[in-house]
Amino acid sequence: MGVGSRIQERRRELDMSRxxxxxxxxxxxxxxxxxxxxxxYPKKEILIALMAxxxxxxxYLYRDYLSDQMVRTLCDGMVPERxxxxxxxxxKLSDAGKEVVNMVIDEEYQRLERHGxxxxxxxxxxxxxKNTGFILQEHRHVLYVPEGSIPKEADFCFQIQxxxxxxxxxxxxxxxxxxxxxxxxxxxxxxxNDACYIRRLYHVGGDRILKxxxxxxxxxxxxxxxxxxxxxxxxxxxxxxxxLRME
Numbered sequence: 564m565g566v567g568s569r570i571q572e573r574r575r576e577l578d579m580s581r582x583x584x585x586x587x588x589x590x591x592x593x594x595x596x597x598x599x600x601x602x603x604y605p606k607k608e609i610l611i612a613l614m615a616x617x618x619x620x621x622x623y624l625y626r627d628y629l630s631d632q633m634v635r636t637l638c639d640g641m642v643p644e645r646x647x648x649x650x651x652x653x654x655k656l657s658d659a660g661k662e663v664v665n666m667v668i669d670e671e672y673q674r675l676e677r678h679g680x681x682x683x684x685x686x687x688x689x690x691x692x693k694n695t696g697f698i699l700q701e702h703r704h705v706l707y708v709p710e711g712s713i714p715k716e717a718d719f720c721f722q723i724q725x726x727x728x729x730x731x732x733x734x735x736x737x738x739x740x741x742x743x744x745x746x747x748x749x750x751x752x753x754x755x756n757d758a759c760y761i762r763r764l765y766h767v768g769g770d771r772i773l774k775x776x777x778x779x780x781x782x783x784x785x786x787x788x789x790x791x792x793x794x795x796x797x798x799x800x801x802x803x804x805x806x807l808r809m810e
Contacts, residue, residue, distance in 0.1 A: 571599040685720040696758035707806040740795030750797040
């Protein structure tokens with residue numbers, strides 16, 4: 564059974580007319596007829612659209628005659644012997660075995676794409692407390708960014724999850740932080756009596772005040788009796804391309 568017959572078979576399985584398939588792919592019904600009757604073969608971009616619409620992969624379309632010259636033409640040349648051997652072995656695997664292979668390939672491909680990227684631990688807020696306080700999530704994520712796109716002083720990152728910090732930060736902004744004490748009028752992530760806050764630190768005389776980033780929340784004065792720590796100083800927002808993954 565050729566590619567055209569496979570297209571026709573799958574179209575009928577989905578109870579689609581040639582016109583319906585053509586409309587979804589963006590071509591004419593006569594083009595579908597030509598493919599199904601092996602009068603012509605779809606170009607690569609059309610082939611991809613057909614597979615997506617028919618919900619099949621290349622293995623479904625070409626499984627009966629991978630060595631056919633037209634398949635090689637579509638693939639821009641001969642498949643190397645070692646690759647062909649791997650493909651043949653893959654096709655003999657169970658569904659579970661194929662899933663394992665797919666996971667390995669995906670992981671290696673992602674690692675290849677991230678070559679030249681830096682990565683940082685990234686925390687998110689967990690349970691919400693009053694006055695925009697929160698408890699940090701126990702698990703963390705990993706943020707991947709192109710090399711040099713975050714200040715070299717950064718040690719970790721934090722993702723905003725609410726809109727109560729506007730206009731300084733928006734919901735889902737990611738900020739880079741350095742593990743150093745926060746100076747006067749600098750922003751940071753602070754721990755105060757079992758709660759965490761994103762605030763601006765002010766030194767007024769001998770007092771320390773955590774200034775809210777919005778007009779709705781009250782400022783907090785830190786006393787000598789308070790359990791107060793600085794987790795990190797905010798260096799700026801993460802801009803441009805990035806990828807956030809669960810660790």
